[in-house]
Amino acid sequence: MASYGREALNRQHLKLFTKPKSDEDKLIEGCIAGKRDMQRLLYELYSKKMMVICLRYAPTSFEAEDIMQEGFVKVFNNLQNFKKDCPLEFWIRRIMINTALKLLRQKQLLTVSHETEEAVSVAAEATNLSDYSLDELLGMIQGLAPRYRMVFNLYAIEGYNHKEIGEMLGISEGTSKSQFSRARAILQNMLARQDKPYKENVISR
Amino acid sequence: MSSADKQKHGNLEQEFWRRLHDAEAQPAPDIWSRIDHELTVQENSKYKNRLVFYRQLAAACIALLMVAGAAFFYHFRQDALTSTGLQPGIASNTATAAPEKTLKSEAVPEQESINPQQSIDAVSSINNATPVTEQSINSSVSESIAIADVPSQNVASQNSQLGNYASNSTAASFQKQKESAYTSNSLVDTRSIGAPKPQVNTETSVPNSMITVGATLATDESTLVQPQQNTLFPSASRAIAAVPSSINSYYKTAAQQLLLNPDANSNAAQSIDKQLQQGNKNLQKQNEALVLALNKEAGGGSEKDVAGGNSRWNVSMAYAPSYFEQNIGLPERMMVAVNQRSFAAKGPSISSATSDNMEEARDEFAKNTKPAFSYSVDVKAGFKLKNKLKLLTGLGYSQNTARTKTNYVIKQFLFKPYSGERSQLAPSTVFLPSLNNNFTTDSISVARTKNAFDVDYRYEFLTLPLGLQYEGNITKKWYWYAAGGMAANFLMKASIDADTKEVQSVAYSKESESPFRRMQFSGNMSMGVGKRISDVVTVSFGPEMRSFLSTLIENPDKAVATQGKPYSLGLNMAVNYQLGKK
Structure with a gap:
């Protein structure tokens, strides 16, 4: 046994x-x-x-x-x-x-910063993107200048921290942070302009 | 920014993350076909690269085999030749008068049997003015191997015996022919012109003589091919296949010229010489054509890849100063027989007994024989087998030296009339006689000199190394390597030089009868570090050990001296050049 x-x-x-x-x-x-x-x-x-x-x-x-x-x-x-x-x-x-x-x-899109757009700080409310289609969201991101798009993607969606992003893009951590905040401000502006009718909070300028 | 703000800001990111992180979108249907196409292209190029790799590997192996085969062949054919120069150091019976006799006895029948070949041989030796050198013989051997193959396949339809004869008898007879041409230069005028009869100009004799003529004459094929095919040859085989018939026509005309104008022998020779020079140029062209033909076969795409990426080939030159231990000792009871011999001593110190001196000399040899400065020079071609593994082969020269500081001079005397002079001078006391056991000298005296002198034992080798090298990175710029392999070492010259007038230096060249082994293998090992100077140039250095697998003496059993296997330790310094890098 x-x-x-x-x-x-x-x-x-x-x-x-x-x-x-x-x-x-x-x-x-x-x-x-x-x-x-x-x-x-x-x-x-x-x-x-x-x-x-x-x-x-x-x-x-x-x-x-x-x-x-x-x-x-x-x-x-x-x-x-x-x-x-x-x-x-x-x-x-x-x-x-x-x-x-x-x-x-x-394509040297990352080296030169063309961004002249002023990031207008918007009083952001709780955002809900459920009503936006994927194409719309992608359109918004594609509408960002290359470096903003890059930083936003890497930070917000891929989840890298600013230090890692800085190393990847060859920029300083601070630059990464500031570019990210500009990117998100631009996106907020875009969202505000979209002005979806079913949005609960109408964004005031 | 307050934490509440952060949270709010985080909300936007979270929303984007939620919507986009796992989002899916249908890619365009043609993307897969594009990927598929690119992968197919890559696979094809990989296949082609692999094909090129194997072709190059095969080429490298064939080249190596040919060189090694030629060297072996030449080396062992040398045994058939007896030495013309008599070395005084070894007092063996066979080494006295026999060589000249054997030389004659061998040379005479050859002259009778192969007159027509000899005539052309002789012409070649006139052209060259100087006697045919060893190198030219060497290259002619390789030529003969290279060419002998081809006629046996291609000319078979013309004359089935031709190929066999060309491959077999060429190899066998060329040395002797060479020798006969060498020795009978003075006879050339009469014999070479008189001998060839019309029927002798057969197909068989002609290619033979072409092959035996030596390095310069070996280029004939192009001269001969030229009238028939001026343009580039479509392929290697066809080009070579075209050779024999045209050789015939050429040699027929050349021989006829000689027959018709016996008096204008030198003129004819000169004209042949000119044609040969032209032939040299044409050979280069032909070689280029062959290379082109071979490359075309490999395909255009692969060439592009090789040129674009890193080539697998690199060349390197290395220099290695080293110390060489010859590992030859002397027995405790050296030359007991010597005691019984009559001491016809004439040296400065006759008072001391020869046998005592012999003992002291032996001790001295044992104590004072030390490695001396030696070096080796290599040119190697490397072929990358894998990412970090290289196959290395090439050609090298090494000069290995050991040295004894000694006081004693051995004199051996023959009973021949010239016994009065110091005919047998063994420089380092006991070294040279100890290499051979049959003392046939009439008498020996061992004398002590006033001042100690150095005796250098110098062995010059031609080496054919084959090995593998593994490389690993230390940093970006630095790398390490470890290499191991074998080498065939051909003894070019062994000399025993004494730093005193009383002792005659002895040198054994390749032709002369020598107690030393003509060819021996060695195991080579080295390791070290290297630095990348640029993309294509690296330098490396590190210790190197070469250990011979056999003794220096050809018949260690017959020698009195105790024999060990020699080795050398050195520092290898090399410069490597990467071929065909962007």
Whole structure:
């Protein structure tokens, strides 16, 4: 009996050590092996979310598509370097953001600050964006100047802190902060101009 | 800003985050096809790169094999040749008068059997004016290997025996022919003109002679090909396949010229010389054409990739000052037989017994033999196998020296009439005689000199290294490396130089009969650090050890001296150049 019990235990251990591969692992392996159908699956799995990210960072949808293409090619080329220390989606996300950053840097949109728009401080009330469509929201973000858009995306949506953003964009932490507050002021102004009829709080100038 | 404000501000961000963080949008349908296309293009280029990689690897291996094969071949063919210069140091019976006899006995039948070849050989030696050098023989060997293959395949339809003859007998006969050409220069005028009969100008004899003519003549193929095909050759094989027939025509005409104008021998030779020079130029062109033909096959896309990215090739030059331990000791009871010999001593200190001196000399050798300054120079080509792993091969020269400070001079005397002079001078007391066990000298005297003198044992090697090198980064600019490999070391010259007039220096060249091993392998290891000076240039330095896998002496069993395996320790300093970087 005792020996049987030990065997069972061993078998259990074995099971523990030879954990069956998850679907994601299989998908990743297939992609690394260069199987096009697996790559297609991975693309379809994440393309919708990544498209929104690209649209958020790119000035136009053309650029967004370019980022998308370049980003996914990078993903497939570097998937063997994915350490699985974070969810695959985060990893792909980071690649997309970096690709966007690179593209904007190449186009020198980040180096020169064209922003002359004065940020008018608006008495902000509690905001509810549920009534805005995704296109409207993206339109607002795309309407921001490149560097404001970048800082706003990275801080508000990606959740990086200003120090990290400063390092990513090659600016100081203070600059990142001030650009962010300008960006959000501009967005508030945009929201105020939209003046949705079902908005509870009409923003007073 | 109050905390309440922050909260309010945070509200906007939160709202955007809520709406956008996990939002989805349908991408344009053509994005996937664009990605698919780009991935396909990349895969193709990867495949092409891999193809280029294997082609280059194959080319490197073939080149290495050819060089190594040629060196081996030449080296071991040397055994067939007996030495012309007699070394006094080894007093063996065979080394006295035999070489000249064997030389003659070998040379004569060759002259009889292969007259027509010899005639052209001889012409070549006239052209060169100086005797054919070792290098030219070497390169002719490699040529013969390179060319011998091709006729055997392509000319088979013309004459099935031609190819075999070209590959087999060329190799076998060229050395002897070379020698006969070398020794019978003076006979050339009469014999070379008289000998060839019309029927001798067969297809077989002609390519042979072409191959044996040496480095300069080896370029004939282009001269010969020229009248038929002036333009670039479409492919390597076709170009080479075209060679034999044209060689024939050329040599027929050349030989006929000689036949027709026996008196104008020198004129004919000059004209051949001119054509050869032209042939040299044409060969270069042909080589370029071949390279072009080969590259075209590789495909245009891959070339672009190679040019755009980092090439896998790099070249490096290294210099390594080192210390060399020859590892040759002397036995406790050295030359017991010496005691029984008559002491026809003439030296300054006849009073002390030779056998005692011999003992002291032995002790001195054991104590005072030290490594001396040695060095090696290498030119290597590196081929990147993986990201950090390189295959290295090349050509090197190393001069290894050990030194003894000694007081004793050994004199060995032959019973020949010239016994009165110091015919056998062993510089470092016991070293040289100890390399050989059969003392056939009539007498030996060991004399002590007034002043101590240095004896240098110097071994010059031509080395063919093959190894792997692994590199890792330390910082951005600095890297470390560790390398290991093997090298074939060909002894070019072994000399024993004494720093005194009483002792004659002895040198064994490649041709001369020598107690030393002609070729030996060594294991090479090195490690160190390097610095990237620019994108393409790096310098590196670090310790290097070369350990020979066999003894310096060819027959350690026959030698009195106890033999160990020599090694050298040095500091390797290298400059590396990355080829084909943007």
